[in-house]
Amino acid sequence: MSRSTKSYLQIHPDDNVLVALINLHKGAQIQLNGTTFELLTGVSAKHKFTINALQPGDSIYMYGVLVGKATQTITQGSAITTQNMQHAANEYRMGERKLIWRRPNVSQWANRSFMGYHRADGSVGTANYWVVIPLVFCENRNVDVLKDALQDKLGYKKPGYYEADVDLLVKLYQSGLSADDILNTPLPSVESTEEVSNKIFPNIDGIKFLTHDMGCGGTRLDSDALCGLLAGYITHPNVAGATVLSLGCQHAQASILKQEVLKRDPAFSKPLIILEQQKEGTEQQLLQKAIVKTFAGLIEANNNERRPAPLSKLCIGLECGGSDGFSGISANPALGHVSDMLVALGGSVILAEFPELCGVEQELSDRCTHEASANRFMELMRIYNKRAEESGSGFYANPSPGNIRDGLITDAMKSAGAAKKGGNSPVTDVLDYPEKVTKPGLNLLCTPGNDVESTTAEVAAGANIVLFTTGLGTPTGNPVAPVIKLSTNTNIFNRMPDIIDINCGTIVEGTETIEQNAERIMNEIIAVAGGLSKPKSVLLGQDDFIPWKRGVSL
Incomplete structure (x- = not known):
């Protein structure tokens, strides 16, 4: 990942679009690889603009993979939108095993432990x-x-934080106040979410x-x-x-x-x-x-x-919801580094949301340790997409209006960023819903992209903590597994501090590296796993639970 300035970013050297890190105005001068060009349109933060002119049918690359095709001529320095770009993804097939990975240095974590509940089957609860x-x-x-x-x-x-609000409104109504008077009455703020x-x-x-x-x-x-x-x-x-x-x-x-x-x-x-x-x-x-x-x-x-229990007893579910154009360059890569650290420590990690792996199938299947697992992953992806298309809505329809508004134009673009949560380690197993994790390492689990359905399934598969990234703000939790929320940008962290635990927007701002942010996340995981810290989702009682009906859910 190479940054040209603090205003825009080229994620991969093969990409032919840049990501705006701040709002860029028309006429701004863009410098990249010794060349300079002018923005012909304003580009909002999180959105993308072209490095070179594109003709109809030309491929658009982000994260080094195909994420779409131009549907009309796009001049150099122009924003890409749903009007000039459509979803496209590379085909995939059985390839060679690519199991060599950059194993992170985890020496500082090797002797760390957490205080957990030991079960008869050898697992440990957080x-x-x-x-x-x-x-x-x-x-x-x-x-x-x-x-x-x-x-x-x-x-x-x-605690019934809002019962006092209702009591106040009842008293005001009984005292003779009108509806307009009541609407103009300020309610006291909730001071604490402590249990x-x-x-x-x-x-x-x-x-x-x-x-x-x-x-x-x-x-x-x-x-x-x-x-x-x-x-x-x-x-x-x-x-x-x-x-x-x-x-x-x-x-x-x-x-x-x-x-x-x-x-x-x-x-x-x-x-x-x-x-x-x-x-x-x-x-x-x-x-x-x-x-x-x-x-x-x-x-x-x-x-x-x-x-006490070793960190190898952790099984982490990786989830994203309310994603934005910064998800793939801040919070998700930070989770990817955490994922690699946990795998190196002998723990288990679950990457799910198969509709949001569209376009990165080749990379993930090549990382499967065995061809049988690679075949299973590719088959599950094909069957799932086929069912979606039969219902009139393939993987291409996955991005929500909020995703699109905040810079995720196509499903392949969204998926390329979402897959970063899985880091670089080999895929040790591929599971279908509602199977359970039995092997350490990175596991792929077939679930929908729906936040609650997917989180519900990851916990059923054995995740004893879930890491959940969000760019727009999502109040999702789980009844039995702590869900730690991570913001992709500082703005949403400051706006919704009641539901978000960790800010990863520091990566976009350049005040923290991915590795430094991942270390903060790792320390919070250990504190939560040992009962020393409670995520906002637990304090707020966000006990979301939705089983997946095996129909089409993106």
Whole structure:
């Protein structure tokens, strides 16, 4: 990556466009490789402009890969837009294994550890949760009843920051104020998001209630995948035990769930309570039994305490949401360096969001340690894109309006930047949803680009921490795995400090290198993994959970 000035950037020497790092005005002088040319249009920060004139059909390169084609003549020094460029990506095929990589120096981290919860299967949790799960949407209400009964009494209810606002508005209304008066009444700011805890079980971080809209009425493939996903949460290192409510007649049967649990952990020994309403009788009998058994399970789970664990026990999920034109040059490369460090330390990393790997298939497949894995990755990509096209929307339709507005014009452009989260290490395994990570190193996991669906799947695959980059601001979390948010630019970090933990905009500004930023991220990972620091997503209770229906979701 070579920077010509602090105003614009050529990411790769083969690129024929530059990235504006600040708003550039028409007429600005651009100097690159000993030549000077003038901007013929204004270019907003995060957007791109041409180094040379392009004709219709000419290829446009970023990150050294094809990201689109010109649809009309584009003069030198002009901004590229959705009007003069369209998505294009290179074809891919089986190539030679390219397994030599720049292994980072991790000597300063080799003897570091974190305080985690050790499980019987050898995994280590960064948290200790109990989960309550419905096997079918018919049980969502009963799960909500259990939440009302257990969460507050056991000390896990989040502070009601906005209840005081409602109290104030009620008083104003009762005092006779009009709607206009109330609209002009300023509300007090929330001073803190710190948790106030009176937990009965000090070693249990919380009880999480994972409702969903699946389990019956869809395809058997979806219900079987749901059982696999839920089994991933039940066997997850951050989960101490689980209560599962089943109606009894649905597609997602308890027997299938048990098979999926044993598939992931043949010697499974955590407390697991499965109750079927149609067998238990009345709702009261079901819920009272669930409360008693859950309380007894919590007593057992509370006996587990944090103990030192090596960093090789970390499994990190890599995610991006609300991406912008800086994602691929700041936060995502920083995560790529963190990924390489963790792989070098013997840990596991998950790169997902397959619609956002369009255009970099050749590089990633060549990095697979075995041809069988490379074939599986390419086949999963082809099948996924084919299904999307059959529904009238291929990978080319992935960028959201917000992505496009902030400089990500095509899916290939977005993907080339998103793939930077995976660093340079070899790909040790390729997984289909909802499979679980079994090998250290970089794992590719087939998920949608949808932030919550993908994060939900990464955690089911074993991620005990998720690193989530955002350029526009995304309030996503997970019920059982801490999600650390990283901004791609300083502006969004300053504007939304309540949801973002780490600023990577310093890389764009030149005040910090990718390696320095990655070291800050690594220190935060260790603090969060050991319970010494809580990300904003945890403090705010952002417990997003959406299973993927295997239809088209980009």
